[in-house]
Amino acid sequence: MISRFSFFVGYRYWRARKANTFASFITVFAVTGIVLGVAALIVVSSVMNGLESQLKQRILGAVPQLTLSQSPSIQDWKTVSGNLSALPNVLGASPSVTTQAMLQSSANIGAAQVYGVYPELESQLSQVAKHTYAGDFNHLQPGKYNIILGAQLARNLGVAPGDKIRVLSGDGVVYTPLGPVPSQRKFRVIALFEMGSMVDASLAYVHYQDAKRLMRQPAHSVEQLRLYLDDPFAAIGMGETLAAEVGLDPVSTQTSDWRKSYGHLFAAVKMEKNMMSLMLSLIVAVAAFNIVSALVMMVVDKTTDVAVLKTQGLDTRGVMGIFIIQGTLNAVIGLALGMGIGVLLTLNLNTITQVLGVSILGAGQSLPIQLQISQLAMISIGTLVISLVATIYPALKAAKVQPANALRYE
Template identity: 30%
Template sequence: MILNRYERTIAKRYLLPGKGEGFIFLVASISLGAVALGVAALIIVMSVMNGFRAELFDKIVGLNGHAIVQGYEGRLTDWQRIADQARKVPGVTSALPLIAQPLMASANGRVEGVLVRGVRRQDLLANRTITSNIKSGDIRSLEPGSGRVAIGTRLAEQLGAYPGSEISLISPEGRATPVGTVPRIASYTVAATFEVGVYDYDNSFIIMPMEDAQNLLMMGDQVGMIEVMVTDPDKIQPQVAALQNIVAGKGAVVDWRSMNAALFEALEVERVAMFVVLSLIILVAVFNILSSLIMLVRAKTRDIAILRTMGASRHGMMKVFVTVGTIIGSLGIVLGLIIGAIFLFFRQSVVNGIQFLTGQNLWDPSVRFLSELPSKTDPFEVTAIVVLALLLSFLSTLYPAWKAASTDPVQVLRYE
């Protein structure tokens, strides 16, 4: 929509407050602010929801893999062959043996349920999810036969155990005696603590060398599962089908969607629902634009009639008022983008500040899984939000513009 010189002049004049038009300007300013808040709210919420999904996916997959080959009864005997064949499947990047067993841990008179994970030393040192989140101690000291383990920071707080402390692991699969089965108890030294940022993991995980886990659980050379990573986790079905053929009769294959289906589906539903609900803020804002333009048309009826007698066309009048409303919406969108970017940049500081002022813990990791407010802005979603706001702003100008173009100069100026 291209405006000629006089139309641009009129549009500029109507955007600025004239004598006795302060109220109209105030309503237009409120409309601009409402659009800005709506756009900012949508960008902030969608970025945080995307951040939740990305952080949870990275950390959960970093510890559990994209798929798990689980042996029946929790054991795989010929895991070396299965791992070798799994690595040959197109799209599979790695297949690593793993032991995961729920046990009990005790230290300083405290007892907690834990999940013991046995991994090969080279695989542990290559896992960035663990090695990049060591809070104390030295993860490299976990060597087979050393009697050392690494535990999550939350678990360390619960047990009062830190690097150098002794903890005992209690396995119900003990040895048979004349009086029954005696649980197996083994003592280990805490070598390091880690915090991956997922509360359930930091509160329960104990990591030890594969050989030590096999000895503790009396598994011999067996492992519990094989962790599989692929190139494209969103299109993992072909790899899962191939792995099921490899492990047929000896185990089952579970991908990351099945392992965390309830969590990720809930996040997706909430994400869509929040987008729809918050879009109503923009819809309310454009109604303000509609009302401010209607008042402007009413206030400028005499001016419009004079312009029409001087040769201004109906189409030209429509373009003027469409431009005025669209500019108000566009300025609101730009301001909303700026507000959203600033909030996301300082998001954790904002949360900490609100917690300090209210004295309430707004970000309890035991409820929200993650220890910090995440954010991941999707350029395509931002573009969709901008287009939606711009389209609604444009549509809200059509009726006032049509009313302005329909002004009959004869009727308006009859008694002038």
């Protein structure tokens, strides 16, 4: 612990006008570096958090976050669904079936992932239902063969609500003397959805029973349940114990999550986020270690004072405390200013870019921003720890001053 006397002397040295102008310049330079580094770290981290959150909502809000499958079928799926909905982090569960299909219009042809859903459940639980226009999920009725397309997929096919397209599924292939013939039916486009991500060009929704008929499977059998989570990232730790928690046979039950299809994308985002944070943290570290230069010069200037204090009984810990206090005060000032500037810039970043006429994501789009208190705490603690480590060497150098040598010519 630093004594009250060491704190008082260190504070007086810190407030006093520096005799060495160059040492003062180095101190200001170090504090400014901490301010800029901390502010930049807060701004960039908040933007990366916002990007990750936006991707989570726009992509993982449309695709299955966690699925539970059982062969040959799930008996009494409504009871199982209710048990799943009672689990932590689970918003609900509904039957789901998916097939890779080719969609053919009069103008073009394209591939898509077709999901069969119950519209009454999808409307309550899915994020896609909130971004559907020109119709809604309630228009998906069994036997009507209606389909909802992603907006980009519809543009690629050159279709609009009311048009008909042909859907060919590879899961309902029938082998004939002429070769394999895929199952196919005509569907009418009754609505479009737009999530603002890649899923707009690759997803389509039909009624669950229509999808099963397209795949030439029993229309009412349920082999897969799709879970909707309050946090899609919570799916990573749920799959292994899911079957046991709802009373299903773990041998015949399989689980999968979004990482199978989109894990590489979010891994890349996480790596980019960590690398940006590391680079900006190094800026803070370099600025913090500039404190070493300023404190070493201060030790040289105050060698006589230190010698006098040691002859009066100040021990090694007390001498170290004086210079640790000086370096820490500089770091605290830099950290406080950097936090204030960083938070203000983050909260007003889109306004600032609009005033400056800068469009980073394109016209009419704003930067996604998510400021996290826990991240601010980590930045604060990390900066203080780095700065404290930087003061140890100058403090040890001061503590090793020999009073006899320092006062020989005084």
